[in-house]
Every structure is written in C-alpha cells, then in structure tokens.
Amino acid sequence: MENNILVCEHITMKFGGLVALNDVSLNVTKSSITGLIGPNGAGKTTMFNVITCNLKPTLGNIFFEGKNITGFKPYKIVPLGMARTFQNIRLFENLTVLENIMIGFAHKVKYRLFEPILKTPKFLNQEKEIKIKAFELLEKVNLKEKAYLKATGLSYGEQRKVEIARALATSPKLLLLDEPAAGMNPSEKIALMYFIKEIKDSFNLTILLIEHDMKFVMGICQKIYVLDYGAKIAEGTPEEIQKNPKVIAAYLGEANVKG
Ligand SMILES: Nc1ncnc2c1ncn2[C@@H]1O[C@H](COP(=O)(O)OP(=O)(O)O)[C@@H](O)[C@H]1O
Ligand SMILES: [Mg+2]
Structure with missing residues (x-):
C-alpha cells in the first residue's frame, strides 16, 4: 500500500535450528508511531536487524518506500532514509x-x-x-x-x-528505536515519550519502536504488533491489544493485567 513506508512480508529468520522469526508480516504506516512488543527473546531485535539489512532473512521480503531492499548491504540503508538506535546505547x-x-x-x-x-x-x-x-x-x-x-x-x-x-x-524518514525507555526512571520515561512525539513532528518522521513498558507503548503508539516465540500473535490499536486474550496470556501476565 502506498501509505506504508515499510512493508515486511512473511519474514522467517532461522539461526541454525532456532526459528527466531516465523512468517512475520508487518506494515508501518507513513507518519505513524508503530510499536513492536513481546516477551524477551520473542524476536523483536532480530526483526530490526532484518529490517535494517543487518541480517538477511531466511525467507520473506522487506520493502522500504515500495522498493525491495531484501539482501541489501547494511551501509546502503542509511542513505535510503532509515536510521536506528540500539538496545544497549x-x-x-x-x-x-x-x-x-x-x-x-x-x-x-x-x-x-x-x-x-x-x-x-x-x-x-x-x-x-x-x-x-x-x-x-x-x-x-x-x-x-x-x-x-x-x-x-x-x-x-x-x-x-x-x-x-x-x-x-x-535525515531519516523511518526511525527505529530498540527499547528506548529501558533502564529509565518513570520521569525520564515521560520526558522521552514527549521527546519522541516532538521529534516525530519536527523531523517529519515515521517511527517503529520496540518497548517493554506497556504504559509507554500504549501512550505513544497508534498501532502495535505483538511477537511471541518468533510468531506474530496479534496486531491492532492499543485498546485492541490490551483486550486481546492471547496477548494477555503470552505477555502481560497476571501482574500486569491487574496493574
Ligand atoms: N545472531 C544470532 N545468532 C543466533 N541466535 C540469535 C541471534 N540473534 C538473536 N538470536 C536468538 O533469537 C531469539 C530472538 O532474539 P531477539 O530478537 O534478540 O529477541 P528480543 O529482542 O525480542 O528479546 C533469541 O532466542 C536469541 O537468542
Ligand atoms: Mg531485543
């Protein structure tokens, strides 16, 4: 679709016998903030590595602004307008x-x-x-x-x-943030949330972010994808995700549902 800056089609990533991503498709709408969540080891960072061509997927294709970039050399990605930050600064x-x-x-x-x-x-x-x-x-x-x-x-x-x-x-068009709020205290997290919204507008960005903090994700994302054991188990608005029984079972857990 024209309105999607990023399209990931049926991405499978195997490391030897380990299937880190299993047939994951996701789209990122232009000018949106989209979230990618899931438990530790779900395959989120691997998805970023595939999107930024640091890893070539075992199966599937990545389209950036309609262009198939699967198998591109990583250094060719930044000039196209994609930038990322890392889980560990x-x-x-x-x-x-x-x-x-x-x-x-x-x-x-x-x-x-x-x-x-x-x-x-x-x-x-x-x-x-x-x-x-x-x-x-x-x-x-x-x-x-x-x-x-x-x-x-x-x-x-x-x-x-x-x-x-x-x-x-x-000068990215698409900015990928891998757990930007990890290790921050609550007031730093709130400041970061405003900061991300601000730069999105002032730099005309589309943002895809991985995050663990549910409040953070719910407060900032228009659309959320949920990974569990390498598979996409849900996608939708924050409201839909919060209510999704699969998500609650896999990710939120009892403690978080109460809180
Ligand atoms: N380069 C790699 N080689 C082998 N296994 C990897 C590699 N990168 C990630 N994995 C494995 O893939 C799975 C998903 O990891 P990762 O994408 O980092 O999860 P998340 O970011 O959701 O916590 C984990 O089991 C991890 O050990
Ligand atoms: Mg990770």
Missing part, C-alpha cells in the same frame, strides 16, 4: 556529545582519503559545516549546553537522547 566513549553527533552527519561527506590527513581547506570547511549542523541539531533537541561534555558522562536519559539525535543527523 552505543556512543563513542571518548568523544563529546557534539563529536558523537558530528559522526551522524559524516556519512554525507565526500572527501578523498588524504584530505583529513593533510587537513586540506576543503576538508576543514566541511568539518566546520558539520559542526554547525551538529550544533543546530543539539539546539533542537535541547542538548546544546551539553555539547562539550563527554557523552558517556551524561545521565542515562540524556545519553539516549544523544543516540537518537545522532540517528536524526542522517
């Missing part, structure tokens, strides 16, 4: 916040191998330009005052924002 430890963001912009730069070494005027100009852009981005996400701090010295919530901002530097 991946920032460059010894670099500042600003430098981490600059790396996000670097993929657009074309210079020859010797230019950074000799620091040619062309290289220096490009570096200056990237720095300006990185600053602008930090301003947009309210992290400007942290620009010169070491990224890994920030609070967990702020590090998450830096990682998301670095993904934004690549």
